[in-house]
Amino acid sequence: MSKSLSTEIQILVNKFNAKRYTEILKKISILIKTNKNNDFLWNLSGLCFQQINKTEEAIYSFQKSIDLNQKNIAAKNNLALCHKKIKNYKKAKEILNEILKVNPNYLNAIVNLANLNNETYYLDEALNLFETALKINNNIPEIHLNIANIYQSTNQIDKAKSLLKKTLNSNPGFTQADQILSMLTNYNDNKNNDHIEGMIKKLNNENLKSSQKLYLHFALGKSYEDKKNFDKAFFHFEKGNKIKAGQNKNQIKNLEKLSKNLKKFFFNRNFNNTKPDNGNNIIFILGLPRSGTSLLEKIISSHSKVCSVSEVNFLFDKINKNILENNEFNLSMTKKFLENDLLKEFNQFLKNFNINKDIIIDKTLFNFWYIGFIKLFFPNSPIIHSFRNAKDNCLSIYKNLFPTSERWLYDQEDIAKYYLIYEDLMKFWNEIFEGKILNVKYEDLINNSENKIREIIKFCKLDWEEQCLKHQNNKNPIKTLSVNQANKPIYNTSINISANYEKNLNKMFSILDK
8 A cells, every 4th residue: 555545544534533424435436446456445435335324335335345355354344234234134144253253252243243133132142242242341331231231121120230330330431321220220219319419420520522411311300200300300301302402403394294195195095905814923013102112012922922023113114215215205116115025025034033923013113104004015914003192202202312313302392293293194094994903092001901901912813811911021022212111010100290391391282282
């Protein structure tokens, strides 16, 4: 490599660290013309495409890098991550295993394979790999957090809390662990005031980044709500939401347009030409976040014939990719998409998971957008829609930090507007598919548990089993924000909790009251 090229590459690396990805790609496109055999440039190109969510271009770049240098395991690792992102789990696993055959101690590949196994419910394998990673480097807090998340999902709450506390003792600035710990902790008995005081002390540290403060604000909001100090709770929820909302673009107008186009497309559509046997093995649970879907998942998967892959997002992502172009509904793409055998694709995808039951729950919440497609491709699948009091639901969204970064989740007005879009679309689907969607109101499930659970199990075409009334004994893992609540016996303390925030959430509630 020439000295001038080395200098150019170092400049590009500095720009990458400064997140100037588009600028780097323009420069690489020039450099690659005279240095087309430089595998580092191709790998850097792939990393930039990865960061701007152009996965296909990233895959091409990483593959070019590997073709030029088979020993470039960094490029192979990056390629595996791309395949994991597009849910090509089999290919991702093949690449990661190939890396580890050559270099068994390559930490990134070990951790990425562990995460892949965790995502596909091979939890024992994931834990073993994380433990292997810790033997190589015990000072990576993210690995400890991932292990704690597995403990949490399998209802080993004490183990999760203990590990999170140990992680914070050695890495106090890793505030993501504070936030997860807060979700597992009850602060109303004054036994955990030391954690609150510690978080406040950290929050007052002038050197703390806003990305670290984000987790502390949501954690403190939860802790003060436990103590019924709702003004302090809201103060921190609002701070956290403002940090998060500022990182993302507003998509509400696009979503309003999408809803309008979906209703137009499916109005008076003939659903009688579908295969009546399609979808016998799948139950769809859908609705807004924090609407009670995790409780339904836990109850139904208590049945001996049922397991869950939770929020896999496969259909939602697949449909988006095939009907949207530049975030706009594309009629010609949609018509072509209907020729696909989506059931075959979905069942093939499910083979990646550690599934040992006949019937599978897909609890991708945002599938409510595409109920029309689900009814076309999976006409025999039960669809259960979970909903609750609008104000309680919107408040619960506002006070939680989600793995996704969609802006509407972190803005009072946008949450309310999104709720109205959702409510209107669900009204449309229920009119189109009258009696074919089971709408389960969270408050009814809480107040009339046995009757509602029996109705749900019957709707799923399952024989009755008494263990469905004891969902808290269900050992099936659950991987959502509501995991701690869903693993408890049914309780009613979250009903009408929005009344405590009436003065704080007037922007949100005024829109919902219209």
